[in-house]
Amino acid sequence: MTETVASGHLKFHEKLDLLKSGLVELSHTAEGVLDLALDSLRTRDVAKAQAVLEADHAVDQKEVELEALAISLLALQQPMARDLRFIVSAIKITSDLERVGDHAVNIAGSVMRMAALEVRLPAPPQLEEMGRLARAMLSDALDAVIRLDGAMGRDVCSRDDAVDSLHESMFRSLLTHMMEQPRTISTALELLLIGRNLERVADLATNVAEDAVYLAEGVTIKHHLEGWPDGPRTHA
Numbered sequence: 018m019t020e021t022v023a024s025g026h027l028k029f030h031e032k033l034d035l036l037k038s039g040l041v042e043l044s045h046t047a048e049g050v051l052d053l054a055l056d057s058l059r060t061r062d063v064a065k066a067q068a069v070l071e072a073d074h075a076v077d078q079k080e081v082e083l084e085a086l087a088i089s090l091l092a093l094q095q096p097m098a099r100d101l102r103f104i105v106s107a108i109k110i111t112s113d114l115e116r117v118g119d120h121a122v123n124i125a126g127s128v129m130r131m132a133a134l135e136v137r138l139p140a141p142p143q144l145e146e147m148g149r150l151a152r153a154m155l156s157d158a159l160d161a162v163i164r165l166d167g168a169m170g171r172d173v174c175s176r177d178d179a180v181d182s183l184h185e186s187m188f189r190s191l192l193t194h195m196m197e198q199p200r201t202i203s204t205a206l207e208l209l210l211i212g213r214n215l216e217r218v219a220d221l222a223t224n225v226a227e228d229a230v231y232l233a234e235g236v237t238i239k240h241h242l243e244g245w246p247d248g249p250r251t252h253a
Contacts, residue, residue, distance in 0.1 A: 029094045033103070036086050040107055043079045044159040047114040047121075050076055051155065051218065054121035055148045057128045058140065058211065066132075069125035076118035083111045102235065106228040110162065113221045117155065120214040120221075127207040127214075138194070138204040140211075143187035147215040150180050154222035161229035170229030173222060174238065180219040184212050 050072045057065035087108045090096060096104055131137070154173050161169035191205045227239050 047117045050121045054124040066125035066128040073118045080115040123214045143183040151219040158222045158225035165233040167230045167233035170226040173226035177223045184216045
């Protein structure tokens with residue numbers, strides 16, 4: 018009986034290790050797809066933009082595999098405590114990373130459409146900064162998950178407002194540009210769409226960071242309802 022239990026226990030942790038390593042692999046793949054999309058935006062390289070669409074398939078496939086593995090661990094092993102928290106969080110994180118890949122594809126699509134337009138516009142400085150911030154947030158959020166670093170997770174969450182502010186500033190700037198030069202409307206709308214996708218990447222990075230806090234501290238800070246430094250917030 019002892020041998021059977023030990024064997025089953027080992028099998029569970031082998032699968033758990035596989036889930037952890039798979040999550041790291043998916044993280045690197047999703048980051049790479051986003052990097053490629055941002056590079057295609059900086060260089061206006063259509064070939065790189067097309068490569069984003071192809072690379073996203075690897076993100077989709079890995080997300081399906083990890084979700085199936087996590088569900089099998091929940092259904093067959095009935096994990097407890099920290100292991101349960103990790104598996105539940107892994108399902109959420111893999112979904113968020115898959116969506117990061119989708120937003121990278123959207124950015125690449127805008128790059129390809131802009132290349133076909135007669136009127137070109139340089140990317141606003143806010144857009145480049147949004148890309149830098151969102152990319153750093155994603156990387157740090159994933160590091161926080163891997164290291165079980167709640168403080169780093171909270172720090173990532175605190176940066177989301179800066180991305181939102183840049184997005185609002187860029188919207189006002191491009192709106193003025195479109196009113197003054199109507200011929201630029203099509204390009205400006207694509208730049209706005211890219212900004213919206215980067216804002217969503219930052220939101221997804223925040224989701225991952227919240228999961229990092231949950232894993233490290235066992236508290237939920239989503240919507241600032243619990244475990245936030247200033248305590249729960251109430252609605253007026």
